[in-house]
Amino acid sequence: MSRFKNLFTALAAVVLGLLAGAVFMALSGSNPLAGFYYLFRGGLMNMERIGNTLASATTLVFTGLAVAFSFKTGLFNIGASGQMLMGGLTATAIGLSVQMPRMILLPLIVLAAAAAGALWAAIPGFLKAKFNVHEVVATIMMNWIAYWTVYYTIPAYFKGTFLETESRRIPALASFRVEWLTNIFRGSYINMGVFLALTAVIVIAIILEKTTLGFELKAVGFNRYAAEYAGIHVPKNIVLSMSISGILAGLAGATYYLGYAVNMQIGVVPSAGIDGIAVALLGANSPWGVLASSLFFGILHSGKGFMNAMTKVPPEIGDTIIAIIIYFAATGVLFTRLWERITRKWNKEA
Amino acid sequence: MKSKISVVLIGILLVLAVAGCAKKEAPAPAAPSMKVGMVTDAGTIDDKSFNQGTWEGVLRAGTEFKLDTKYLKPSGTTEADYLKEIGNLYDAGYKFIVTPGFKFETTIFQAQTKYADAKFVLIDGSPHAGDWKNVVGPNTVSIFFAEHESGFVAGVAAALQMKTGSFGFIGGMEIPPVQKFNWGFQRGVDYANKNLGTKITIKAENVIYQGSFDNVAAGQQIAASMYDKGVTVIFAAAGGVGVGAINEAKARATAGKTAWIVGVDVDQYADGIYTGDKSVILTSAMKRIDVAAFDMIKAELDKTFPGGKTLTFDAKNNGVGIPAKNPNLAPEVQAKVEEIFKLMQNGTITVPADQGTFIK
Missing domain, CATH: 1.10.3470 (ABC transporter involved in vitamin B12 uptake, BtuC)
Incomplete structure (x- = not known):
């Protein structure tokens, strides 16, 4: 069970991190979807x-x-x-x-x-x-x-x-x-x-x-x-x-x-x-x-530059976005709590 | 109850995610004729030095010729970090790339062959493999500045303004560009003493290379000891060390004492402001980095890009000199300096780049 818990925690943290990054991209006037597309392309395209x-x-x-x-x-x-x-x-x-x-x-x-x-x-x-x-x-x-x-x-x-x-x-x-x-x-x-x-x-x-x-x-x-x-x-x-x-x-x-x-x-x-x-x-x-x-x-580190080059996101904001993703990704403990609550409820109902 | 909140939260997250996916990618704007990119050196884009100067030139060309411009900031200062950003610019279609500073020498050496169809402008450096055997590729222009001429004009201007007194020099590392600034400055003062009736002295003890470009505290210390010894003007060609010297001068000027600095690389007037619009910057020995970047972009558009060449920007092509406006210089001094600068441009006055009989 704990293995699933860790996986859930990590994935949820990553998703939240990416969402937070998306908000920032949108705030800086860029399409977050395009931003992430180029971010991952920059890390993996060849x-x-x-x-x-x-x-x-x-x-x-x-x-x-x-x-x-x-x-x-x-x-x-x-x-x-x-x-x-x-x-x-x-x-x-x-x-x-x-x-x-x-x-x-x-x-x-x-x-x-x-x-x-x-x-x-x-x-x-x-x-x-x-x-x-x-x-x-x-x-x-x-x-x-x-x-x-x-x-x-x-x-x-x-x-x-x-x-x-x-x-x-x-x-x-x-x-x-x-x-x-x-x-x-x-x-x-x-x-x-x-x-x-x-x-x-x-x-x-x-x-x-x-x-x-x-x-x-x-x-x-x-x-x-x-x-x-x-x-x-x-x-x-x-x-x-x-x-x-x-x-x-x-x-x-x-x-x-x-x-x-x-x-x-x-x-x-x-x-x-x-x-x-x-x-x-x-x-x-x-x-x-x-x-x-x-x-x-x-991927984040090596894709960042390409995202900056392809979108209107300035490099300084690019750094901030990466930092936000990392920050939220590291807040896994929140999701551990969340998972515990969900499973507790589950067990009670079952 | 709390678990319901979390379920709702997850729901919101999902909706957000889906909503995000639903958005269409904005159509790309019509491709301009040329895309110009720049990779910054260590420090920020507003460093009031190489990065900023280069970027201002690129931006000016961008507005004037309606080009797409972009700068990228490497995550570190290793060759790998620099090359990575050049690759990012290249892959994004920026095939005219300007890099400021000698730290890019080995990077451009590799980039010029790796990206053979891109053009590179290396400002204040020449590509080599780490062995200082310069290889300027056919798609690269290497640009140097006549620092000695810049120092000369600044020296003449400072001497004319002060008439008498003792000057000092603070350098960063003891490397050719800094040494040339120093010797040129001393030559300028010497020229003014001999031909323009000034009586300025420069003592050997007041010509110091601090040894780094970033030790702000040491710069302040050295400047303080020079001012204590009666120096009135310090020419600081030392990056961050110079910032320390400027800080010391500001402190003294605020206290009502005489303390001037001659700035370097760019017009540092704004850096030396201590109250209202009063600045301790007498004038600045400039390298017109922005002009260099602008000219190369223009040359590429005119199909006259001097690939494979090493260019020197000097007085003749307005690549060095002091700012057009110097609030701390008397109008007649400004006029006289402009006159002398013209003589340098037409070759009547020549400034040697070597040490000659001057200090250090």
């Missing part, structure tokens, strides 16, 4: 655009999983952006300075980025477990530490020949983009990250559903004190949960900066870290839900 949608979704799968995983343990990892930055910085550093065969280099980059993300998330995890410092505060702080670390490290060690605000270009050797994939999707930014993301979805699903570790983590999430009473080591699980969450966000960084982008820029907090929260909420914190909602958000 192989290149499908590739771009998948490329946008890749980052969101990772950050969405990161947030969802921590939610399962009752933790709110709002620091996916910072963990993503540190993963990306580590990946960029290795990609720009290490020369070795691609077969070894890419796995090395992936592992290092995962480790960096894990470390960045483990610190707030440790503070929470040991001193009960709220992880929301700690992870936000860590975001800014990551932001400034990147801000000083890139210009100091990896700056381009001309631009101070960007790193050098990632060499083809270390790039996550591969020719055959780019060719299938006609020059899109899709990269190996998409397979990594799918693997992550499966691995996280297995961890949560089939392992003792997953059971313990969820138990801590449901009721920390009950879990402790049942003999589960709560502090260990908090640090572990944050670390796994950080690994996922770190991978988001590696695939974003070495796959989607061609270098690392300073002074930018990746929005994917925040979007990950909406992705996780819409996906009801389940790995497969995250996958589906990432694809939906991916």
Whole structure:
């Protein structure tokens, strides 16, 4: 039953989000139907655009999983952006300075980025477990530490020949983009990250559903004190949960900066870290839900520009419409209540 | 009772959805002869700098020649984000695309071959693959400005207006366009000292490159220390850092002290207003980005699009200079500067682009 409930919640949220977006389109003087037509066409009308949608979704799968995983343990990892930055910085550093065969280099980059993300998330995890410092505060702080670390490290060690605000270009050797994939999707930014993301979805699903570790983590999430009473080591699980969450966000960084982008820029907090929260909420914190909602958000992100180009909706309103859709899509909890009421009534009548 | 409300709500939603579907798509307006698109750089369309300047040129061409114009704002500043918006414009039929700023160099390098039947105008940059080996495709025009000439005119104007005193310069990053502004400005002041009887000094300690284009606080700090050392006019060619300098000047002007700024890129007079219509902006060393965008669109309509070429906008084609109206300049100063600008246009005065014997 709960699976139907989650599906209903998500679909209702999406519909409400789209309706709210439609109202805004109408207010800005455009036909909402045409707007949505071009929005989805922009995300899906040819192989290149499908590739771009998948490329946008890749980052969101990772950050969405990161947030969802921590939610399962009752933790709110709002620091996916910072963990993503540190993963990306580590990946960029290795990609720009290490020369070795691609077969070894890419796995090395992936592992290092995962480790960096894990470390960045483990610190707030440790503070929470040991001193009960709220992880929301700690992870936000860590975001800014990551932001400034990147801000000083890139210009100091990896700056381009001309631009101070960007790193050098990632060499083809270390790039996550591969020719055959780019060719299938006609020059899109899709990269190996998409397979990594799918693997992550499966691995996280297995961890949560089939392992003792997953059971313990969820138990801590449901009721920390009950879990402790049942003999589960709560502090260990908090640090572990944050670390796994950080690994996922770190991978988001590696695939974003070495796959989607061609270098690392300073002074930018990746929005994917925040979007990950909406992705996780819409996906009801389940790995497969995250996958589906990432694809939906991916379409919105890559279709927006085409909608702007084809309609009279100005880009600023376009951004607002996407934000409204995301906002309403994340209000699934309203529909959970609604569903509960409907089923309660149903049961009473039956 | 409550459940009934929810049922009604769902009903309303469904009706809305169906009603939405019933609407017919509006017929597309008759296709104009050319569709001109623009992709914005980081920042907003009203950034009072590159984005706004370019868009104003595009808009002017749009109204004058009855063209369909459109700008798109990328969701990030990566090459992928830029290329995506160019693709969106292209797919929507906008095959004349203007991009402002050097950040588009690698993007246009790829776009010019990927969309071979589209035309590209790259303002203040030249396409390359990330290795600074410039390749201007046959469908691309790369546009640069003679910043040194712009700085020169502004330097002459500022010197003539102030007659005596000490000037300063705040640059963003130490890169060629900013350096050329600096050297040109110093040359202008030097020219006025030698030929027009002014006595302006520029000390080496008052010529500073801050190192970024966005550190507003640092700009304010540097400006404050310069004004404290007796500088009366600061030429700020530094983006956001310059905004900090303008803020400092405004604070001082409000307190009744002498503090002037020479603006950059566009007419910054409005940015420097501190009370009523009084502004701290003495004049501005402009690059006429809007003229460049407009001219290229006009050239395309006239079938004279200079594809494959790298153009320099300078005094000769009115591509640089100071604003036509400078409320803070005396009328005789304005007249004298116009005279000198004419001499630059006919080649009597030439302004070298190199450092020469000037500071930094």
